[in-house]
Amino acid sequence: MRQTTVPEPKLIFEKSRAGRVGCNLPKCDTPAVDLSSILGETRVDLHLPEIAELDLLRHFTNLSHINYGIETGFYPLGSCTMKYNPKINETTARMTGFANLHPLQPVETIPGALEILHGVQSILCQVTGFDYITLQPLAGAHGEMTCLMLVRAYFESRGEGQKRKIVLVPDSAHGTNPASAARCGYDVKSIPTDAEGNTNLAVLTQVLEEIGDQVAALMLTNPSTLGLFEPNIEKICKMIHDAGGQVFCDGANMNAMVGTTRPGDHGFDCMHLNLHKTFSTPHGGGGPGCGAIGLQKHLEPFLPKPVIRTESGKIIADEDRPHSIGRVAGFYGQFLMEVRAYTYLMAYGKENMHRISKFAVLNANYVRARLKEVLPPAHDRPCMHECILTAEKYKKEKGVRALDISKRLIDYGFHPATNYFPLIVPECFMIEPTETENKETLDEFCDALIAICHEAETDPSLLHNAPSTKIVGRLDETLAVKQLDVRWIPGAENKEYTRLRQAIS
Amino acid sequence: MPYIPHTEADVAEMLAVIGVSSIDDLFCEVPENLRLAPGSLDIPNALDEPKLYAHLLDLASKNVDLSKVTCFLGAGIYDRYIPASVGAVISRGEFLTAYTPYQPEASQGYLQAIYEFQTMVAELYGCDIANASMYDGATSMAEAAIMSTSLNKRQKVVVSEAVHPHYRQVLDTYCWSMDIEVVTQKSSNGLTTEFTEEEAACYIVQYPNFFGSIEDLAAVRAACDKNGSAMIVVSDPVACALLKPPGHFGADIVVGEGQPMGVPMGLGGPGVGLFACKKDLIRFIPGRIVGKTKEVHGDKPGYVMTLRTREQDIRREKATSNICTNEALMALANTVYMIALGKNGMRSIAENSVRNAQYMISELDKIGIGAMTNKVFCEFVVTLPKDAEWVCGAMLDKGILAGLPLGKYYEGPPNTLLVCTTELRTKNQIDTYVSALKEVLA
Ligand SMILES: Cc1ncc(COP(=O)(O)O)c(C=O)c1O
Numbered sequence: 001m002r003q004t005t006v007p008e009p010k011l012i013f014e015k016s017r018a019g020r021v022g023c024n025l026p027k028c029d030t031p032a033v034d035l036s037s038i039l040g041e042t043r044v045d046l047h048l049p050e051i052a053e054l055d056l057l058r059h060f061t062n063l064s065h066i067n068y069g070i071e072t073g074f075y076p077l078g079s080c081t082m083k084y085n086p087k088i089n090e091t092t093a094r095m096t097g098f099a100n101l102h103p104l105q106p107v108e109t110i111p112g113a114l115e116i117l118h119g120v121q122s123i124l125c126q127v128t129g130f131d132y133i134t135l136q137p138l139a140g141a142h143g144e145m146t147c148l149m150l151v152r153a154y155f156e157s158r159g160e161g162q163k164r165k166i167v168l169v170p171d172s173a174h175g176t177n178p179a180s181a182a183r184c185g186y187d188v189k190s191i192p193t194d195a196e197g198n199t200n201l202a203v204l205t206q207v208l209e210e211i212g213d214q215v216a217a218l219m220l221t222n223p224s225t226l227g228l229f230e231p232n233i234e235k236i237c238k239m240i241h242d243a244g245g246q247v248f249c250d251g252a253n254m255n256a257m258v259g260t261t262r263p264g265d266h267g268f269d270c271m272h273l274n275l276h277k278t279f280s281t282p283h284g285g286g287g288p289g290c291g292a293i294g295l296q297k298h299l300e301p302f303l304p305k306p307v308i309r310t311e312s313g314k315i316i317a318d319e320d321r322p323h324s325i326g327r328v329a330g331f332y333g334q335f336l337m338e339v340r341a342y343t344y345l346m347a348y349g350k351e352n353m354h355r356i357s358k359f360a361v362l363n364a365n366y367v368r369a370r371l372k373e374v375l376p377p378a379h380d381r382p383c384m385h386e387c388i389l390t391a392e393k394y395k396k397e398k399g400v401r402a403l404d405i406s407k408r409l410i411d412y413g414f415h416p417a418t419n420y421f422p423l424i425v426p427e428c429f430m431i432e433p434t435e436t437e438n439k440e441t442l443d444e445f446c447d448a449l450i451a452i453c454h455e456a457e458t459d460p461s462l463l464h465n466a467p468s469t470k471i472v473g474r475l476d477e478t479l480a481v482k483q484l485d486v487r488w489i490p491g492a493e494n495k496e497y498t499r500l501r502q503a504i505s
Numbered sequence: 506m507p508y509i510p511h512t513e514a515d516v517a518e519m520l521a522v523i524g525v526s527s528i529d530d531l532f533c534e535v536p537e538n539l540r541l542a543p544g545s546l547d548i549p550n551a552l553d554e555p556k557l558y559a560h561l562l563d564l565a566s567k568n569v570d571l572s573k574v575t576c577f578l579g580a581g582i583y584d585r586y587i588p589a590s591v592g593a594v595i596s597r598g599e600f601l602t603a604y605t606p607y608q609p610e611a612s613q614g615y616l617q618a619i620y621e622f623q624t625m626v627a628e629l630y631g632c633d634i635a636n637a638s639m640y641d642g643a644t645s646m647a648e649a650a651i652m653s654t655s656l657n658k659r660q661k662v663v664v665s666e667a668v669h670p671h672y673r674q675v676l677d678t679y680c681w682s683m684d685i686e687v688v689t690q691k692s693s694n695g696l697t698t699e700f701t702e703e704e705a706a707c708y709i710v711q712y713p714n715f716f717g718s719i720e721d722l723a724a725v726r727a728a729c730d731k732n733g734s735a736m737i738v739v740s741d742p743v744a745c746a747l748l749k750p751p752g753h754f755g756a757d758i759v760v761g762e763g764q765p766m767g768v769p770m771g772l773g774g775p776g777v778g779l780f781a782c783k784k785d786l787i788r789f790i791p792g793r794i795v796g797k798t799k800e801v802h803g804d805k806p807g808y809v810m811t812l813r814t815r816e817q818d819i820r821r822e823k824a825t826s827n828i829c830t831n832e833a834l835m836a837l838a839n840t841v842y843m844i845a846l847g848k849n850g851m852r853s854i855a856e857n858s859v860r861n862a863q864y865m866i867s868e869l870d871k872i873g874i875g876a877m878t879n880k881v882f883c884e885f886v887v888t889l890p891k892d893a894e895w896v897c898g899a900m901l902d903k904g905i906l907a908g909l910p911l912g913k914y915y916e917g918p919p920n921t922l923l924v925c926t927t928e929l930r931t932k933n934q935i936d937t938y939v940s941a942l943k944e945v946l947a
Contacts, residue, residue: 008805009614020847021850022590022850023590025853026854028857028928029932030857030863031860031863031864038859038880039880042747042748046629046746046852047628048625048746048844048846048851049843049847050848053590060618063615063617064594064614065614066614067603067611067613067614069598069602071599072602077607086508088557092561094592095561096565097567098568098772099570099771100571100769101770102576102578103774104578106901109569112564112565112566112567123549127548138644139828139829139830139831141827141830142828174818174829175818175820175821175824178821179821179824179826179827181822182823182827183679183682185682185683231535234539260535261540261541262539274830276830282601282834284600284833284835285601285605285606285612285834285837286603286615286831287605287830287831287833288777304678325678326674326677326678327671327677328675329641329675330643330671330672331773331774333774335774343557346549346551347551347552348506349548349550349552350548350551352551353546354543354544355506356509359509359511361528361532362520362523363519365523366519369522410610416611435509436508436509438511438515439518470613471807472609472610472800473610473801473802474801475609475610475807477813479799481811484796485796485797486620486623486795486797488620488621488624
């Protein structure tokens with residue numbers, strides 16, 4: 001039985017009535033002009049909705065009621081670091097002195113903005129242990145790609161560009177890793193994970209013996225997507241370096257390390273950070289991201305432009321970079337996200353920074369310990385900031401998949417964890433609580449999962465049919481692909497659109 | 506630490522359940538030589554919230570933001586009015602603090618909003634379909650160019666010199682790393698007129714172009730047909746409320762920057778990349794797409810992310826792009842903006858921008874400053890009798906951001922200036938500009 005009383009939401013287009021407007025528009029006080037003499041042919045048809053302001057607000061308020069965010073409840077989506085996004089960050093990012101800056105206004109007029117960018121760079125250099133940070137990349141995957149571009153430029157500068165065309169990627173890696181490698185013209189070779197959850201050193205050794213001189217880089221996630229710290233990290237970096245390659249760190253999991261250990265000290269040459277994970281810039285329902293990268297000195301000449309640095313005590317935006325890979329984004333990166341990240345970093349400061357990783361790891365291990373009877377960990381080792389559990393036994397014994405358990409969690413009022421990633425753990429459950437959750441919330445969540453696992457034993461249909469308390473039940477993704485409907489089209493009575501409707505459906 | 510809620514008693518209980526005696530024990534797999542002592546980073550000390558606020562306010566007030574000067578600077582990022590409703594909607598925690606809608610049953614609100622976004626972006630650009638957003642205008646253009654190489658298996662893209670220089674620089678970077686050749690097509694008098702490369706995967710033009718001039722898209726379409734190349738147009742979505750949109754000229758892919766529609770300038774980020782195209786190209790599109798479907802066990806309609814097999818998490822190195830996180834919140838801002846202004850409002854601000862530009866061109870003409878004579882939307886190039894950088898400096902002293910000097914981007918004498926008037930500029934501000942310029946040049 002569906003318990004919701006929320007009515008089925010209409011599309012905004014169905015609410016439109018000719019003549020309404022949702023904004024008190026600015027008046028124009030310059031002389032009217034004859035548009036067709038100035039522009040030639042102008043547009044006649046423009047099908048945008050006409051909605052009054054109150055109705056607009058109601059539309060979105062109602063939509064927000066059928067959407068789940070961190071402020072709604074616990075959001076243990078593994079690999080995504082769904083921590084609290086402090087409100088002060090929103091306040092500072094909205095200050096007119098930041099929000100109303102044009103990216104092409106003279107740099108002399110934005111000293112405060114440069115101080116923010118430089119401040120974030122300096123703090124992140126310390127936190128990651130890298131010599132340089134750039135804030136140009138616009139998201140995590142964009143940062144991965146930028147790092148690989150630096151690697152490519154580095155090898156080209158040494159005349160090894162044609163020779164080193166392979167990037168090694170562990171089988172546990174996030175999909176953006178191989179995709180970013182492909183974006184930089186590299187062939188991808190997968191490296192298996194061993195039974196303990198570490199990089200398979202025997203295979204790596206063999207691969208390097210065979211094709212080591214063709215390897216441009218290894219892309220390693222540490223802690224891995226299995227939530228485990230790679231204990232051989234120094235050795236692995238040395239193996240790659242001995243073969244002449246570079247080592248990239250996927251830093252999506254930096255939350256496990258902040259203030260406790262630094263990838264720059266592990267032997268990595270470059271890394272990306274997701275400020276929209278580790279440093280609390282809000283994820284906004286899928287973006288904006290904010291993808292800083294860190295790098296060692298030898299990659300510095302190739303940094304994307306502009307480079308924010310100091311010169312005789314003054315912060316400058318350096319565009320005069322002869323060896324730069326060029327520009328990777330339109331302007332300075334996600335500046336208003338950097339304001340948020342800076343606010344966050346300064347709230348923690350020197351004395352508190354380590355608490356981020358300590359409490360993130362504590363929470364993850366607590367959840368792991370509480371759930372181990374019902375959902376055994378994929379590996380028998382302490383986890384870092386997230387725990388990877390498996391629901392394999394319910395699939396084998398009761399035909400209940402990890403996804404079914406997740407959908408049932410929605411009925412219990414929680415956002416599910418990540419399923420089916422990493423790909424190498426069967427019926428995988430990736431739970432990342434983050435440091436900002438209190439013990440009561442973790443207990444409620446664990447109690448719910450324990451109850452659900454009990455339901456899986458006694459009444460699997462409850463799980464198969466979940467969720468049953470939301471505006472919709474489980475949705476048919478196959479149908480969505482088969483009968484592609486990716487935009488609204490007015491009804492057939494609207495002549496102008498009959499063609500389009502036929503064309504698209 | 507206020508964001509970490511643990512009491513000492515909590516920690517003790519939790520450690521007992523885990524079966525270790527200290528939090529540090531949990532880090533036993535981190536080699537000891539790699540561990541840091543707490544508080545050992547060389548970074549500033551923590552600030553409490555009032556001090557934090559004051560510190561940020563201090564940094565903010567060091568900048569010359571647009572509450573202190575009048576902005577005639579455009580070039581891809583525009584000073585347009587943001588209705589209050591936009592901020593109200595995108596500040597709601599249910600939207601602001603959600604992740605990507607991987608669990609559609611708990612994310613119907615966002616998914617529906619993105620479906621509405623896709624509909625309106627496609628509509629504005631005159632295209633069949635649009636995706637759920639890209640990072641920004643520049644990367645959206647680069648992605649479109651790369652997509653065109655997989656449509657016709659050619660490894661050369663042609664871009665007009667009248668496309669935003671920063672966009673072209675991003676294109677260069679992306680194409681370098683994929684071994685795609687970039688050919689820059691010269692323009693003449695601010696317009697792209699020649700399309701001579703025969704083996705082009707695509708031709709890229711901007712509409713209105715970087716100089717504010719309105720390109721002849723019918724001619725571009727004809728050239729693309731002749732050469733078997735894809736037609737890619739970078740377009741200001743606001744201009745498309747008034748101009749015949751690129752899709753109606755048969756553009757294959759239309760991309761652009763959504764910032765003018767409800768997103769603060771924010772020193773250029775975050776913005777939002779718009780991406781629309783013909784429907785038969787849908788399987789080649791980068792990024793996310795939201796589609797409508799039904800329940801598995803029922804009849805209720807709902808929305809999901811669809812055509813997922815194009816994406817990196819499933820297709821890995823064979824994905825159409827590496828993009829994962831996009832700009833959903835800014836796409837939501839665009840959605841609210843397009844609804845708040847609606848059909849008539851969008852057209853009215855576009856018209857008012859044209860009126861302001863025409864008034865300014867004629868007033869400048871009166872003091873002997875001539876503008877390029879092409880058809881223009883809300884930006885135009887003027888030639889000054891002095892170095893444009895210098896003039897801008899002098900104008901800034903009078904509280905005016907006079908425009909973008911083009912000497913840095915194009916060959917030729919450094920005295921051309923790109924000037925922009927949005928709907929926000931008033932007659933009085935334009936008059937003040939003109940008299941200030943007269944003084945500066947005197
Ligand atoms: C391990 C890992 N690497 C990379 C990424 C890519 O980051 P983004 O989504 O910001 O592009 C993610 C998150 O999506 C991730 O979880």
